[in-house]
Amino acid sequence: MKRSLTRTEIVRLDKEHVWHPYTPVDRWEKTDPIVVARAEGSCLYEADGTRLLDGNSSWWVAALGHAHPRLVRVLREQAAALDHCALAGIAHEPASALAAELVRVAPRGLTRVFYTDNGSTSVEVAVKIALQTWQHLGATRKTRFVALNSAFHGDTLGASSLGGVEIFRRPFSSVLFECFRAPFPEPNAYEMAFDSMHRLIATEGDTIAAVVIEPLLQGAAGMRSYPAEYLSALRELTLKHDILLIADEVFTGYGRTSKMWACDHAGITPDILCLGKAFSSLIPMGATLVTDRIYDSFRGGPGDRALWYGHTFCGNPIGAALALEVLSIYEDEGVVDQAAAKAPRIKAAFERLGELPGVARARSLGMTGAADLEGASGYLGSAGWRVYDEARRRGAYLRPLGDTVYVCPPLVISDRELDELLEILHESVRAALRA
Ligand SMILES: Cc1ncc(COP(=O)(O)O)c(C=O)c1O
Numbered sequence: 001m002k003r004s005l006t007r008t009e010i011v012r013l014d015k016e017h018v019w020h021p022y023t024p025v026d027r028w029e030k031t032d033p034i035v036v037a038r039a040e041g042s043c044l045y046e047a048d049g050t051r052l053l054d055g056n057s058s059w060w061v062a063a064l065g066h067a068h069p070r071l072v073r074v075l076r077e078q079a080a081a082l083d084h085c086a087l088a089g090i091a092h093e094p095a096s097a098l099a100a101e102l103v104r105v106a107p108r109g110l111t112r113v114f115y116t117d118n119g120s121t122s123v124e125v126a127v128k129i130a131l132q133t134w135q136h137l138g139a140t141r142k143t144r145f146v147a148l149n150s151a152f153h154g155d156t157l158g159a160s161s162l163g164g165v166e167i168f169r170r171p172f173s174s175v176l177f178e179c180f181r182a183p184f185p186e187p188n189a190y191e192m193a194f195d196s197m198h199r200l201i202a203t204e205g206d207t208i209a210a211v212v213i214e215p216l217l218q219g220a221a222g223m224r225s226y227p228a229e230y231l232s233a234l235r236e237l238t239l240k241h242d243i244l245l246i247a248d249e250v251f252t253g254y255g256r257t258s259k260m261w262a263c264d265h266a267g268i269t270p271d272i273l274c275l276g277k278a279f280s281s282l283i284p285m286g287a288t289l290v291t292d293r294i295y296d297s298f299r300g301g302p303g304d305r306a307l308w309y310g311h312t313f314c315g316n317p318i319g320a321a322l323a324l325e326v327l328s329i330y331e332d333e334g335v336v337d338q339a340a341a342k343a344p345r346i347k348a349a350f351e352r353l354g355e356l357p358g359v360a361r362a363r364s365l366g367m368t369g370a371a372d373l374e375g376a377s378g379y380l381g382s383a384g385w386r387v388y389d390e391a392r393r394r395g396a397y398l399r400p401l402g403d404t405v406y407v408c409p410p411l412v413i414s415d416r417e418l419d420e421l422l423e424i425l426h427e428s429v430r431a432a433l434r435a
Contacts, residue, residue: 007035007047034392039066042413042421044397053421055391055398056408060219063254063278064335065410070325071282078321087115087315094320101327102289107261107269110289114307115315119250119276120154122286123212126246126272127158128309129290130210133244136297136305139206142243146180146200146211152220153212153248153274162212165220167379180204182211184218185226193226194233201241210244210272215262216365219251222404223370225363231266244271244294250286254278254326255336255411258343258366281326285319339367339411342418346407349422356426358433369422370406373433378402386435390428396421398428405429 005013011033020028037047042065044052057063064071078094087095099113114129116122127145134142147153147162154160155168161176163169169176180200185193201208211234217225238245247270252262256278259265263273271294276286298305313319330336343366350369354362362371373383384400391398398405409421 010035034397041065041067042410042417051395052392053396053413053417053424054410055396055421055425056406057278057410059277060251060256060408061277061281063256063411064281064326064329065412068281068329070329071322074321074325075282075318078318082317084313084316084318086312088310092315092317092320094317094324095315098320098324098327101324102275102287105260105327106273106289107263109269109291110273111292112290112295114288114290115320116276116286116288117311117313118154118284118286119248119274120156120159120286121311122250122274122276122288123153123159123162123246123248124156125307125309126212126248126274126288127162127210129272129288129294129307130244130246132307133294133297134209139242141207142209144178144180144204144207144209146182146197146208148213148218149181149184150218150221150224151212151214152218153214154250165379180208184221184224185230187225187227190227190230194230197234198237201237201243205241205243208241208243210246211238212246212248215247215249215252215270216257216265217252217262217368219368219408220401222372222401223363223365223368223406223408225365228265231263232268235266235268235270238271246270246272246274248274250274250276250279255330255339256366256368256408258336258340260330260336279326280319280323282322283316283319285313285316285323287323333412335411342411342413342415343367345415345418345422349426353426353429356429356433359429367411368406368408370401370404371429373403373405373429375403383432386432387425387428390431391424394424394428396424396428398425 015029035046036044038045042054044054102113103111114125116125149164151164153162160172161179164181182197183193215231235245247263249261253275271291273289298307346369347364350362350364353359353371358374360372360374379402381403384403384405387405388398388400
């Protein structure tokens, strides 16, 4: 690929014109940014060859690492064969084959696949599907949603309405829909949290369309996990009260928690499953899986029962072919088992990190580990960013969630690279806390 801009020019044009996500404008203008030129395996590379271990799989996407040769090949071949066509009124092999494969590997009972553009829209359509399903089933009072405190489900308005991270919600609160908030099931108090959910559902159940959760592990909230017992009890409760359970596995899916699905830890099938990120691995795409009961409720009528919803790139052939190849790689390379075998290294490293003065609540689950820096002032804190700077100097990209530092590396990272990443994290935290 022809490159003609120097690093200085890239940064100048960026600062003149690019608006970065989740980035305060003033801070960005003062930053000397990482300028990535290429990525391979578990690493990002700057044009001068500087190597950075990708500590968060580039926002939790690159579970298979970067430039996996099989994905690159499929990308090329599919682009040449059929790059794009609308899914409205058209079927094509990648979309058909992927849907069948997803149904095969998903928790049993999810039989229909609606394709979307990313994680947010996979949740957005889940909200709409839930609302419309109850209209079709005659339970028209079921229009409200329950979400956990500090949940994150994406940035479209519907998904934001479910979100509980205050700083992300605040500017838009005037237009977000009201939603019931249930307490986060802290591992040592999940029974109390469940009681609270139980009371809510017992009193409001006939107006609730769905409970929406990130199963087992909240990502953007700061890598907070909760026991599988809560998840299985919640499934029972929602079944008893005929409330849909929407599992947002945009982050937790594809082996991040050492099982293919976080739902597998509790052996449950949600009514709706939302996928994104590692799902297609190279390009933006998402999917929302539902049960026959939901899909069948959309049958009949002169057309008014259809889901009048869709995105231009729904089922894009390149994305679908990639997502299909991702599943095939998972199977051929035993990715989930490989990841589960590496997870104890993260656990041990975070236990060690937790012994440092100034580090609190060190925790890990599967291929994630996180810790809060003491005196943490939340998402706007600066301690996490000091760790980021230290890590960058030492060769890792470790973007924090405020004052929560974490790792979420590619599942296929080598043991050697993983140990290197964890050592960089340790040293960076020590250095940042000394500063
Ligand atoms: C659990 C969860 N759901 C949804 C989303 C939104 O995904 P996207 O950024 O692809 O829209 C995210 C993104 O981080 C997420 O973590």
